[in-house]
Amino acid sequence: MTAALEAVGLGKRYGRRWGLRGCTLAVPSGRVVGLVGPNGAGKTTLLHLAVGLLQPSEGSIAVLGDAPASGPAALARFGFLAQDSPTYPRLTVADHLRMGAWLNPSWDEAFAARRIRELGLDPRQRAGTLSGGQRAQLALTLAVAKRPEVLLLDEPVASLDPLARREFLQTLMEVVAAHGVTVVLSSHLIADLERVCDYLAVLVAGRVAVSGDVDALIASHHRLVGPRRDRLPANQQVIEASYTDRQSTMLVRSHDPVLDPVWSVAPVTLDDLVLAYLRQARDDAPASSPALAVAR
Amino acid sequence: MIEFILDPSSGVATYQQLVQQVHQALRLGLLEPGDRLPTAQQVVASLAxxxxxVLKAYRDLERAGLVRARPGLGTFVVGRLPRTDPAAQARFRTSMVGWLRSARDAGLTPDEIEAIYRTAFRDCLTEGVA
Structure with missing residues (x-):
């Protein structure tokens, strides 16, 4: 099966700084993929590389097996919604649909018209006068009506209020249920992703810290609490550990069940898991400026 | 038809919550053989x-022999969960209330009583598994 999105050793340099480096990721198709990471982790850079708005400085990336934007056929296969759902403020809702129909060979007129009706949007209204939530829904309608196989969304709900956020994700999930499109969406809020994503990639400082099926990730990570220990069996990978003089608390990755009776084992939430990887990456990162030298 | 709700703070996986709610509805008699479960599209539209x-939850229920998917028609309840005899339920409830009263009379605080219950419950259930 062709990966929906595949990056190998992908890097993008902005001047002297790397926005993304050594990024290797294979996203299976038919999934809803969450791309999580703090601001500046490289989420937007990765998405822009995927759609051909940026060229890689090193490595390669492919969408559905094709190099990004390699021709009209490749362009027709994915839809991209940039951050803050850009629309043309002076064009009306109807203008946007007409433009979508002109520009996209596989345009689904019936879907677009029905969607606008369901949203209760006035076709004569200018996009600039729509609310943030309505504008996001209009932009999503355009991206979906071109009937892409892969939909890439950059922070689609970050600027929306809670109600608009829920409605946007409802629409998106209905589209996934109806058309089986692969979705890759980025967010710095895990709560947004928890409900909708079944595949997760955590991006920190331009690298993929962890990625995989959400249920498999949750099932293979455990929180252990027990008497102080500095060593663990070899089949467990410690993501995070904290100690008091008596107690050890760890978040470990282990495919086998933890049977040692000294540990009390608790499941982790997606939130715990992502935060542990974010902290691990931060603590492992080489200092970008020289560390302070201590004069002796 | 039942409607699913989600408790994001429960720490229970979403598909597991859906499975549990179908079990609950079967136990309470809200769902009976022949009833249709909401379609994936309906669940998705209400819960985002x-x-x-949703499909994973339904597959789980199907494996347990509780529902069956009929292509093009939907997913239907076909099984029942064994319901314990109401008289037995009442008997255990009475003896539990008696135990709780005696614990309170012995001076245990509600927190202590709950902790005893929880650890005993867990020990008892893991006995069966191991």
Missing amino acids: INPNT
Whole structure:
């Protein structure tokens, strides 16, 4: 099966700084993929590389097996919604649909018209006068009506209020249920992703810290609490550990069940898991400026 | 038809919550053989969750012999959960209330009583598994 999105050793340099480096990721198709990471982790850079708005400085990336934007056929296969759902403020809702129909060979007129009706949007209204939530829904309608196989969304709900956020994700999930499109969406809020994503990639400082099926990730990570220990069996990978003089608390990755009776084992939430990887990456990162030298 | 709700703070996986709610509805008699479960599309539209999650829950229920998917028609309840005899339920409830009263009379605080119950419950259930 062709990966929906595949990056190998992908890097993008902005001047002297790397926005993304050594990024290797294979996203299976038919999934809803969450791309999580703090601001500046490289989420937007990765998405822009995927759609051909940026060229890689090193490595390669492919969408559905094709190099990004390699021709009209490749362009027709994915839809991209940039951050803050850009629309043309002076064009009306109807203008946007007409433009979508002109520009996209596989345009689904019936879907677009029905969607606008369901949203209760006035076709004569200018996009600039729509609310943030309505504008996001209009932009999503355009991206979906071109009937892409892969939909890439950059922070689609970050600027929306809670109600608009829920409605946007409802629409998106209905589209996934109806058309089986692969979705890759980025967010710095895990709560947004928890409900909708079944595949997760955590991006920190331009690298993929962890990625995989959400249920498999949750099932293979455990929180252990027990008497102080500095060593663990070899089949467990410690993501995070904290100690008091008596107690050890760890978040470990282990495919086998933890049977040692000294540990009390608790499941982790997606939130715990992502935060542990974010902290691990931060603590492992080489200092970008020289560390302070201590004069002796 | 039942409607699913989600408790994001429960720490229970979403598909597991859906499975549990169907079990609960079967136990309470809200769902009976022949009833149709909401379609993935309906669940997705109301909860804004991934359709794969709904399908996963339904597959789990199907494996347990509780529902069957009929292509093009929907997913239907075909099984029942064994319901314990109401008289037995009442008997255990009475003896539990008696135990709780005696614990309170012995001066245990509600927190202590709950902790005893929880650890005993867990020990008892893991006995069966191991």
